[in-house]
Amino acid sequence: MTQTRPSTGRAGRAAGRGARRTELAAFLRSRRERISPEDVGLPPGPRRRTPGLRREEVAQLAGVGVTWYTWLEQGRPINASPQVLDAVARTLRLDPAEREHLYTLAGVTRRPLPVDPAEGLPGDIPVILDRLDPMPASVVSARSDVIAWNNAYAAVLWCLPRVPACERNTMWLSFTLPPCCNPIANVDEQAHESVAIFRYRYSRHMGDPGWKDFVQRLCAASPEFARLWATHDVAPPRPCDKVYRHPAVGEIALRSTSLDLSAAPGYRMIVYNPVRQRDADRIAYLLAHPREAAAALPDHRH
Structure with a gap:
């Protein structure tokens, strides 16, 4: 047959x-x-x-x-x-x-309709963030605006609650905060790749004036970002290791995993898994001793 x-x-x-x-x-x-x-x-x-x-x-x-x-x-x-x-x-x-x-x-690549942060994320997402404690997790936009986070993420990225809402963007924080107040320890190591990934996402929002304005402001604020942006290098997103530094406990190494949110198109949840037990222990200390952790932070603002 x-x-x-x-x-x-x-x-x-x-x-x-x-x-x-x-x-x-x-x-x-x-x-x-x-x-x-x-x-x-x-x-x-x-x-x-x-x-x-x-x-x-x-x-x-x-x-x-x-x-x-x-x-x-x-x-x-x-x-x-x-x-x-x-x-x-x-x-x-x-x-x-x-x-x-x-x-x-x-057959056209879809431009997702983002959730309006003013209207709030779907109700299940904040609950999931809270239940992920003590594993740091956040919800970010394609442009890396941090929309929501749990206690562990705020403990590790300790500058987040201290900066204006308009500056709660991981690219902005990475490239504009001086070393004394920057909780991201391996910025220089990952700068080239992070900008290349950012351009990958930027290419999907070419007609969005908000993206264009953000890139212009970041280029003006950071000569290093401007230099890397001018290379036009591009790379697809992938899991990567982040090293944070907290004055109370030292360095905390985390491996990030990004998950697109079908309930909130255009947004993704990033979950950070401690690389070693030592890193998990340091997060646990920060959560168990918030006063001691806060007292160790720099007492000046930029």
């Missing part, structure tokens, strides 16, 4: 793209048909043969060409930028799951 082997290689990839385009066409039609002209402030007009908006109306509201949108909905192999897909998603009133589905079907 003759058996048919699954398609592989170029043919398989082409079949996958074709299937996505077919699914994309059906998905866009279904989303368009559920929106009435009145929903988007358009006059109802004469009797319509099909429910919902017409293609030309979607194109007009999204600010794209009628021919381009027609081809997109027909599943033709055309290019679609994230900005244009965003406009289509807004016009069709897609929720976050539908928006992600649109990006996947269009």
Whole structure:
């Protein structure tokens, strides 16, 4: 009996793209048909043969060409930028799951919609952070803004509660704090790689003015960051060792693991595992003796 082997290689990839385009066409039609002209402030007009908006109306509201949108909905192999897909998603009133589905079907790298820190993280995440004690853990944005942390992380990165909220960013702290007040002991050792990883993430947010402004401010504040940024080196994220220094106990070596948060797109939880028992013991001391730990900290501010 003759058996048919699954398609592989170029043919398989082409079949996958074709299937996505077919699914994309059906998905866009279904989303368009559920929106009435009145929903988007358009006059109802004469009797319509099909429910919902017409293609030309979607194109007009999204600010794209009628021919381009027609081809997109027909599943033709055309290019679609994230900005244009965003406009289509807004016009069709897609929720976050539908928006992600649109990006996947269009074969475009998704720009996640970040959680608004003012609205708070999903309720389970702070609970998880607390239960990870005495293992240091934090939640950070793609730009390395520290959004939430547990007691162990605050004990190790002891400068965090002492700096303004706008400076609670691990890249900013690494490159702008002077040695006397910088709890990160191996900044020089990891500077090149950390900037290369930061550029890797930056490339996924090229159109975000907040990222551009942050890089400009950090270049102005740190000649070393500016020098490394000018190399244009890039590296993918990976687990790495961090060495922190606390005046009360000395150095604490930790290995970081980054976990993307599906409940908070655009954010990740970083968990720090002590490298040796000695490092775990030093964290335990800081948590058990907060007054002694605080008394050992520098009493000046920069």
